[in-house]
Amino acid sequence: MAERFRVVGGTALRGEVTVWGAKNSALKLMAAALLAVGRTRLTNVPAILDVTIMAELLRRLGCIVDYDAVAGVVEIEVPEQIGHRADYDLVRALRASTAVLGPLVARCGAADVAVPGGDAIGSRGLDLHAAGLAALGATVHVTHGFLVAEAPDGLHGAEIRLEFPSVGATENVLTAAVLATGTTRLENAAREPEIIDLADMLCSMGAHITGAGAGVIEIEGVDRLTPTRHAVVPDRIAAGTWAFAASATRGDIEVVGGRSAHLAAALDLVEASGATVTDTDRGFRVDSGGRRPRSFDVATLPYPGFPTDLQPFALACNAVAQGSAMITENLFEARFRTVQELNRLGAETRIDGHHVMVHGVERLSGAPVEASDIRAGAALVIAGLVAEGVTTVSGAQHIDRGYAGFAESLRGLGADVTREPDDDPFV
Known part of the structure:
Protein backbone atom coordinates (compact mmCIF):
# COMPACT_ATOMS: atom_id res chain seq x y z
CA MET A 1 0.00 0.00 0.00
CA ALA A 2 1.26 3.46 -0.91
CA GLU A 3 2.10 5.65 2.07
CA ARG A 4 2.68 9.31 2.72
CA PHE A 5 4.17 11.42 5.49
CA ARG A 6 1.82 13.54 7.58
CA VAL A 7 3.65 16.56 8.96
CA VAL A 8 2.28 19.02 11.51
CA GLY A 9 4.11 22.33 11.23
CA GLY A 10 5.53 24.59 13.87
CA THR A 11 8.27 22.47 15.47
CA ALA A 12 11.88 23.53 15.95
CA LEU A 13 13.96 20.34 15.77
CA ARG A 14 16.07 19.84 18.90
CA GLY A 15 18.17 16.98 20.18
CA GLU A 16 20.47 14.45 18.60
CA VAL A 17 20.19 12.22 15.57
CA THR A 18 22.50 9.45 14.36
CA VAL A 19 23.62 8.98 10.77
CA TRP A 20 24.53 5.52 9.47
CA GLY A 21 26.74 4.54 6.58
CA ALA A 22 26.38 6.33 3.26
CA LYS A 23 23.79 4.98 0.87
CA ASN A 24 25.97 6.17 -2.02
CA SER A 25 28.87 4.11 -0.69
CA ALA A 26 27.20 0.99 0.71
CA LEU A 27 25.60 0.08 -2.62
CA LYS A 28 28.89 0.41 -4.52
CA LEU A 35 35.45 -9.06 -7.33
CA ALA A 36 36.50 -11.67 -4.76
CA VAL A 37 35.39 -15.27 -4.30
CA GLY A 38 34.35 -15.88 -0.70
CA ARG A 39 32.51 -14.00 2.05
CA THR A 40 32.78 -10.22 2.37
CA ARG A 41 31.29 -8.48 5.43
CA LEU A 42 30.13 -4.86 5.44
CA THR A 43 29.17 -3.01 8.62
CA ASN A 44 27.52 0.36 9.31
CA VAL A 45 25.14 -0.37 6.42
CA PRO A 46 21.98 1.79 6.44
CA ALA A 47 18.57 0.12 6.81
CA ILE A 48 17.14 1.45 3.54
CA LEU A 49 15.18 0.02 0.64
CA ASP A 50 18.03 0.44 -1.85
CA VAL A 51 20.22 -2.00 0.09
CA THR A 52 17.45 -4.59 -0.13
CA ILE A 53 17.24 -4.08 -3.91
CA MET A 54 21.01 -4.37 -4.36
CA ALA A 55 21.00 -7.53 -2.24
CA GLU A 56 18.40 -9.05 -4.55
CA LEU A 57 20.46 -8.12 -7.62
CA LEU A 58 23.52 -9.87 -6.15
CA ARG A 59 21.42 -12.95 -5.36
CA ARG A 60 20.27 -13.13 -8.98
CA LEU A 61 23.93 -13.06 -9.99
CA GLY A 62 24.46 -16.17 -7.88
CA CYS A 63 25.59 -14.76 -4.53
CA ILE A 64 24.26 -15.59 -1.09
CA VAL A 65 23.42 -12.34 0.71
CA ASP A 66 22.54 -11.99 4.39
CA TYR A 67 21.28 -8.55 5.39
CA ASP A 68 20.67 -7.70 9.05
CA ALA A 69 19.10 -4.26 8.83
CA VAL A 70 18.91 -3.81 12.60
CA ALA A 71 22.61 -4.52 13.10
CA GLY A 72 23.61 -2.74 9.90
CA VAL A 73 25.50 -5.76 8.55
CA VAL A 74 25.58 -7.23 5.04
CA GLU A 75 27.46 -10.46 4.33
CA ILE A 76 27.95 -11.49 0.70
CA GLU A 77 29.11 -14.97 -0.26
CA VAL A 78 30.46 -14.82 -3.82
CA PRO A 79 30.83 -18.12 -5.72
CA GLU A 80 33.51 -18.98 -8.24
CA GLN A 81 31.02 -18.72 -11.09
CA ILE A 82 28.63 -15.76 -11.16
CA GLY A 83 26.09 -14.51 -13.66
CA HIS A 84 26.62 -11.31 -15.62
CA ARG A 85 23.11 -10.04 -16.40
CA ALA A 86 21.36 -7.33 -14.37
CA ASP A 87 17.70 -7.26 -15.35
CA TYR A 88 15.58 -4.18 -15.95
CA ASP A 89 13.09 -4.76 -13.14
CA LEU A 90 15.85 -4.16 -10.57
CA VAL A 91 17.98 -1.66 -12.47
CA ARG A 92 15.01 0.64 -13.13
CA ALA A 93 14.33 0.72 -9.38
CA LEU A 94 17.96 1.31 -8.45
CA ARG A 95 20.19 3.38 -10.70
CA ALA A 96 23.20 2.53 -8.52
CA SER A 97 22.94 -1.07 -9.74
CA THR A 98 25.00 0.03 -12.75
CA ALA A 99 27.93 -0.24 -10.30
CA VAL A 100 28.07 -3.96 -11.12
CA LEU A 101 29.35 -3.14 -14.64
CA GLY A 102 33.02 -2.86 -13.69
CA PRO A 103 33.14 -5.88 -11.35
CA LEU A 104 31.29 -8.13 -13.81
CA VAL A 105 33.50 -7.25 -16.78
CA ALA A 106 36.59 -7.78 -14.62
CA ARG A 107 35.40 -11.10 -13.16
CA CYS A 108 33.39 -12.61 -16.02
CA GLY A 109 34.73 -10.90 -19.12
CA ALA A 110 31.17 -9.76 -19.83
CA ALA A 111 28.35 -7.67 -18.34
CA ASP A 112 24.78 -7.16 -19.53
CA VAL A 113 23.21 -4.36 -17.49
CA ALA A 114 19.83 -2.87 -18.30
CA VAL A 115 19.85 0.84 -19.07
CA PRO A 116 18.57 2.33 -15.79
CA GLY A 117 15.61 4.37 -14.65
CA GLY A 118 15.60 5.63 -11.07
CA ASP A 119 15.09 9.11 -9.70
CA ALA A 120 13.42 11.76 -11.85
CA ILE A 121 16.26 14.29 -11.63
CA GLY A 122 17.41 14.60 -15.22
CA SER A 123 19.60 12.84 -17.72
CA ARG A 124 22.38 10.68 -16.31
CA GLY A 125 23.71 8.75 -19.28
CA LEU A 126 26.19 5.91 -19.22
CA ASP A 127 28.47 7.31 -21.92
CA LEU A 128 31.36 7.97 -19.52
CA HIS A 129 31.05 4.48 -18.04
CA ALA A 130 31.13 2.94 -21.51
CA ALA A 131 34.09 5.07 -22.62
CA GLY A 132 36.08 4.11 -19.54
CA LEU A 133 35.47 0.39 -19.99
CA ALA A 134 36.25 0.65 -23.71
CA ALA A 135 39.58 2.28 -22.90
CA LEU A 136 40.36 -0.74 -20.72
CA GLY A 137 39.78 -3.03 -23.70
CA ALA A 149 30.35 -4.86 -22.23
CA GLU A 150 32.55 -7.76 -23.34
CA ALA A 151 36.23 -8.48 -22.72
CA PRO A 152 36.71 -12.22 -23.27
CA ASP A 153 40.51 -11.88 -23.26
CA GLY A 154 40.57 -9.69 -20.17
CA LEU A 155 41.17 -6.01 -19.58
CA HIS A 156 44.37 -3.98 -19.83
CA GLY A 157 45.60 -0.80 -18.17
CA ALA A 158 45.08 2.50 -19.93
CA GLU A 159 45.42 6.28 -19.69
CA ILE A 160 41.88 7.59 -19.18
CA ARG A 161 40.62 11.12 -18.73
CA LEU A 162 36.95 11.57 -17.86
CA GLU A 163 35.19 14.47 -19.60
CA PHE A 164 33.36 15.07 -16.32
CA PRO A 165 34.27 13.83 -12.80
CA ALA A 199 39.35 2.53 -2.84
CA ASP A 200 40.03 1.73 0.81
CA MET A 201 37.88 -1.39 0.61
CA LEU A 202 39.49 -2.50 -2.64
CA CYS A 203 42.96 -2.04 -1.14
CA SER A 204 41.93 -4.16 1.85
CA MET A 205 41.01 -6.84 -0.71
CA GLY A 206 44.52 -6.68 -2.19
CA ALA A 207 44.17 -3.98 -4.86
CA HIS A 208 46.95 -1.46 -5.53
CA ILE A 209 45.40 2.02 -5.73
CA THR A 210 46.89 5.45 -5.07
CA GLY A 211 45.47 8.95 -5.35
CA ALA A 212 41.81 8.32 -4.52
CA GLY A 213 40.21 11.61 -3.55
CA ALA A 214 42.87 13.71 -5.28
CA GLY A 215 41.48 13.79 -8.83
CA VAL A 216 44.13 11.51 -10.40
CA ILE A 217 43.99 7.83 -9.47
CA GLU A 218 46.53 5.18 -10.40
CA ILE A 219 45.60 1.51 -10.30
CA GLU A 220 48.09 -1.31 -10.72
CA GLY A 221 46.18 -4.42 -11.70
CA VAL A 222 46.49 -7.64 -9.70
CA ASP A 223 45.64 -11.25 -10.54
CA ARG A 224 43.05 -11.75 -7.82
CA LEU A 225 41.41 -10.15 -4.83
CA THR A 226 40.32 -11.67 -1.52
CA PRO A 227 37.20 -11.08 0.62
CA THR A 228 37.38 -8.45 3.34
CA ARG A 229 35.60 -6.73 6.20
CA HIS A 230 34.85 -3.05 5.86
CA ALA A 231 32.83 -0.36 7.67
CA VAL A 232 30.85 2.00 5.39
CA VAL A 233 31.80 5.68 5.61
CA PRO A 234 29.14 7.87 7.34
CA ASP A 235 26.44 9.37 5.11
CA ARG A 236 27.40 12.99 4.46
CA ILE A 237 24.13 13.69 2.58
CA ALA A 238 22.01 12.49 5.51
CA ALA A 239 24.24 14.53 7.83
CA GLY A 240 23.76 17.58 5.61
CA THR A 241 20.01 17.00 5.63
CA TRP A 242 19.92 17.41 9.40
CA ALA A 243 22.20 20.45 9.25
CA PHE A 244 19.81 22.33 6.96
CA ALA A 245 16.82 21.04 8.93
CA ALA A 246 18.23 22.64 12.08
CA SER A 247 18.63 25.99 10.34
CA ALA A 248 15.27 25.92 8.55
CA THR A 249 13.25 25.01 11.65
CA ARG A 250 15.21 27.36 13.97
CA GLY A 251 16.40 24.32 15.88
CA ASP A 252 19.50 22.82 17.49
CA ILE A 253 20.69 19.36 16.38
CA GLU A 254 23.77 17.28 17.15
CA VAL A 255 24.50 15.01 14.18
CA VAL A 256 26.07 11.94 15.75
CA GLY A 257 28.39 10.15 13.33
CA GLY A 258 28.51 13.08 10.91
CA ARG A 259 31.89 14.26 9.61
CA SER A 260 32.02 18.01 9.11
CA ALA A 261 35.16 17.64 6.97
CA HIS A 262 33.05 15.88 4.32
CA LEU A 263 30.55 18.78 4.24
CA ALA A 264 32.74 21.89 4.21
CA ALA A 265 30.92 23.64 1.35
CA ALA A 266 27.47 22.84 2.72
CA ALA A 272 25.89 31.82 6.26
CA SER A 273 22.22 31.22 7.15
CA GLY A 274 23.04 32.35 10.69
CA ALA A 275 23.49 29.02 12.45
CA THR A 276 26.55 28.04 14.46
CA VAL A 277 28.36 24.83 13.49
CA THR A 278 30.72 23.18 15.97
CA ASP A 279 32.49 19.83 16.02
CA THR A 280 31.70 17.51 18.93
CA ASP A 281 33.25 14.31 20.24
CA ARG A 282 30.56 12.35 18.39
CA GLY A 283 30.05 14.37 15.22
CA PHE A 284 28.97 18.00 14.84
CA ARG A 285 26.24 20.33 16.11
CA VAL A 286 24.15 22.92 14.29
CA ASP A 287 22.51 25.53 16.51
CA SER A 288 20.30 28.16 14.89
CA GLY A 289 20.00 30.14 18.13
CA GLY A 290 16.24 30.08 17.59
CA ARG A 291 16.58 32.63 14.81
CA ARG A 292 14.97 32.75 11.39
CA PRO A 293 17.60 31.80 8.78
CA ARG A 294 19.17 34.37 6.49
CA SER A 295 19.09 33.81 2.73
CA PHE A 296 22.18 32.42 0.98
CA ASP A 297 23.09 31.77 -2.65
CA VAL A 298 23.89 28.22 -3.80
CA ALA A 299 25.61 26.78 -6.86
CA THR A 300 25.94 22.99 -7.12
CA LEU A 301 29.31 21.63 -8.23
CA PRO A 302 31.21 18.33 -8.16
CA TYR A 303 32.87 17.53 -4.84
CA PRO A 304 34.34 19.37 -2.96
CA GLY A 305 31.73 21.86 -4.16
CA PHE A 306 28.15 22.04 -2.91
CA PRO A 307 26.41 18.66 -3.49
CA THR A 308 23.45 18.51 -5.83
CA ASP A 309 21.82 16.06 -3.39
CA LEU A 310 21.58 18.86 -0.81
CA GLN A 311 20.18 21.45 -3.19
CA PRO A 312 16.50 20.68 -2.32
CA PHE A 313 17.27 21.36 1.37
CA ALA A 314 18.92 24.66 0.51
CA LEU A 315 15.74 25.51 -1.41
CA ALA A 316 13.54 24.64 1.55
CA CYS A 317 15.69 26.65 3.95
CA ASN A 318 15.76 29.69 1.68
CA ALA A 319 11.99 29.48 1.23
CA VAL A 320 11.57 30.67 4.84
CA ALA A 321 14.73 32.79 5.11
CA GLN A 322 15.08 36.55 5.42
CA GLY A 323 15.89 38.02 2.02
CA SER A 324 16.27 36.59 -1.47
CA ALA A 325 18.64 34.00 -2.87
CA MET A 326 19.71 32.49 -6.18
CA ILE A 327 19.94 28.71 -6.42
CA THR A 328 21.95 27.45 -9.42
CA GLU A 329 21.82 23.79 -10.45
CA ASN A 330 24.84 22.92 -12.58
CA LEU A 331 24.57 19.11 -12.62
CA PHE A 332 21.00 17.87 -13.26
CA GLU A 333 18.53 19.76 -15.39
CA ALA A 334 15.37 18.30 -13.82
CA ARG A 335 16.29 18.78 -10.18
CA PHE A 336 13.99 21.78 -9.80
CA ARG A 337 10.88 19.60 -9.62
CA THR A 338 10.99 20.37 -5.89
CA VAL A 339 10.22 24.01 -6.69
CA GLN A 340 6.67 23.47 -7.92
CA GLU A 341 5.85 21.49 -4.78
CA LEU A 342 7.35 24.17 -2.52
CA ASN A 343 5.21 26.70 -4.34
CA ARG A 344 2.14 24.69 -3.33
CA LEU A 345 3.25 25.33 0.24
CA GLY A 346 3.40 29.07 -0.39
CA ALA A 347 7.04 29.53 -1.36
CA GLU A 348 7.83 32.48 -3.60
CA THR A 349 10.12 31.27 -6.38
CA ARG A 350 10.85 31.88 -10.03
CA ILE A 351 12.70 29.46 -12.32
CA ASP A 352 14.95 30.79 -15.07
CA GLY A 353 16.77 27.97 -16.86
CA HIS A 354 19.06 26.33 -14.34
CA HIS A 355 18.54 29.09 -11.77
CA VAL A 356 15.82 29.61 -9.18
CA MET A 357 15.24 32.93 -7.47
CA VAL A 358 13.78 32.42 -3.99
CA HIS A 359 12.25 35.19 -1.92
CA GLY A 360 11.85 34.00 1.64
CA VAL A 361 8.52 34.19 3.46
CA GLU A 362 7.99 34.15 7.23
CA ARG A 363 6.20 30.78 7.16
CA LEU A 364 4.82 28.34 4.59
CA SER A 365 1.28 26.90 4.64
CA GLY A 366 0.45 23.21 4.78
CA ALA A 367 -0.83 21.42 1.67
CA PRO A 368 -0.59 18.03 -0.09
CA VAL A 369 2.65 17.66 -2.05
CA GLU A 370 4.43 14.82 -3.82
CA ALA A 371 8.02 13.55 -3.68
CA SER A 372 9.75 13.00 -7.03
CA ASP A 373 12.99 11.58 -5.63
CA ILE A 374 14.73 10.77 -2.34
CA ARG A 375 16.07 14.21 -1.50
CA ALA A 376 13.08 16.16 -2.81
CA GLY A 377 10.80 14.06 -0.60
CA ALA A 378 12.89 14.58 2.53
CA ALA A 379 13.16 18.32 1.81
CA LEU A 380 9.39 18.60 1.48
CA VAL A 381 8.96 16.94 4.87
CA ILE A 382 11.34 19.54 6.34
CA ALA A 383 9.37 22.26 4.56
CA GLY A 384 6.21 20.89 6.15
CA LEU A 385 7.76 21.47 9.57
CA VAL A 386 7.96 25.21 8.84
CA ALA A 387 4.45 25.41 7.42
CA GLU A 388 1.24 26.34 9.23
CA GLY A 389 -1.13 23.41 9.61
CA VAL A 390 -0.74 19.95 8.09
CA THR A 391 1.37 18.96 5.09
CA THR A 392 1.17 15.51 3.48
CA VAL A 393 4.07 14.26 1.37
CA SER A 394 3.12 11.44 -1.00
CA GLY A 395 5.72 9.03 -2.34
CA ALA A 396 7.08 7.85 1.01
CA GLN A 397 8.84 5.02 -0.81
CA HIS A 398 11.27 7.53 -2.35
CA ILE A 399 12.38 8.75 1.07
CA ASP A 400 12.71 5.15 2.29
CA ARG A 401 15.37 4.60 -0.37
CA GLY A 402 17.73 7.05 1.30
CA TYR A 403 16.75 7.47 4.95
CA ALA A 404 16.35 4.76 7.58
CA GLY A 405 13.45 5.50 9.96
CA PHE A 406 13.05 9.10 8.80
CA ALA A 407 9.76 9.68 10.66
CA GLU A 408 11.15 8.09 13.82
CA SER A 409 14.26 10.28 13.68
CA LEU A 410 12.13 13.39 13.29
CA ARG A 411 9.90 12.42 16.21
CA GLY A 412 13.03 11.92 18.29
CA LEU A 413 13.80 15.60 17.58
CA GLY A 414 10.35 16.69 18.72
CA ALA A 415 8.47 16.76 15.41
CA ASP A 416 4.89 15.61 14.86
CA VAL A 417 5.51 13.41 11.82
CA THR A 418 3.73 10.13 11.08
CA ARG A 419 3.17 7.77 8.17
CA GLU A 420 -0.28 6.95 6.90
CA PRO A 421 -1.88 5.12 3.96
CA ASP A 422 -2.06 7.14 0.76
CA ASP A 423 -5.00 5.73 -1.15
CA ASP A 424 -4.73 8.43 -3.79
CA PRO A 425 -1.25 10.01 -3.89
CA PHE A 426 -2.50 12.70 -6.29
CA VAL A 427 -5.14 14.11 -3.94
Missing part, protein backbone atom coordinates in the same frame (compact mmCIF):
# COMPACT_ATOMS: atom_id res chain seq x y z
CA LEU A 29 30.78 -1.59 -1.88
CA MET A 30 28.21 -4.38 -2.21
CA ALA A 31 28.83 -4.43 -5.97
CA ALA A 32 32.61 -4.44 -5.42
CA ALA A 33 32.28 -7.60 -3.32
CA LEU A 34 31.72 -9.44 -6.63
CA ALA A 138 36.10 -3.92 -23.47
CA THR A 139 33.74 -3.84 -26.44
CA VAL A 140 30.70 -1.84 -25.37
CA HIS A 141 27.35 -1.39 -27.08
CA VAL A 142 23.65 -1.03 -26.32
CA THR A 143 21.21 -3.65 -27.55
CA HIS A 144 17.60 -4.42 -26.62
CA GLY A 145 17.72 -2.02 -23.68
CA PHE A 146 20.96 -3.44 -22.22
CA LEU A 147 24.43 -1.97 -22.01
CA VAL A 148 26.63 -4.89 -23.02
CA SER A 166 31.40 11.33 -12.74
CA VAL A 167 31.16 9.33 -9.52
CA GLY A 168 29.63 6.31 -11.24
CA ALA A 169 32.14 6.26 -14.08
CA THR A 170 35.04 6.65 -11.64
CA GLU A 171 33.72 3.70 -9.62
CA ASN A 172 33.28 1.44 -12.63
CA VAL A 173 36.75 2.22 -13.97
CA LEU A 174 38.21 1.55 -10.52
CA THR A 175 36.46 -1.78 -10.05
CA ALA A 176 37.34 -2.92 -13.57
CA ALA A 177 40.98 -1.77 -13.54
CA VAL A 178 41.91 -3.53 -10.28
CA LEU A 179 41.93 -6.88 -12.12
CA ALA A 180 43.27 -5.55 -15.43
CA THR A 181 46.76 -6.29 -16.74
CA GLY A 182 49.13 -3.37 -16.22
CA THR A 183 48.61 0.12 -14.81
CA THR A 184 45.66 2.46 -15.26
CA ARG A 185 45.86 6.21 -14.77
CA LEU A 186 42.47 7.87 -14.34
CA GLU A 187 42.45 11.66 -14.64
CA ASN A 188 39.63 14.05 -13.69
CA ALA A 189 38.30 11.34 -11.38
CA ALA A 190 35.53 12.08 -8.89
CA ARG A 191 36.87 13.08 -5.48
CA GLU A 192 33.95 12.29 -3.17
CA PRO A 193 34.54 10.60 0.21
CA GLU A 194 32.62 7.63 -1.19
CA ILE A 195 35.34 7.17 -3.83
CA ILE A 196 37.96 7.07 -1.09
CA ASP A 197 35.80 4.57 0.81
CA LEU A 198 35.60 2.29 -2.24
CA LEU A 267 28.25 23.76 6.32
CA ASP A 268 29.75 27.06 5.18
CA LEU A 269 26.29 27.90 3.81
CA VAL A 270 24.55 26.66 6.94
CA GLU A 271 26.70 29.15 8.85
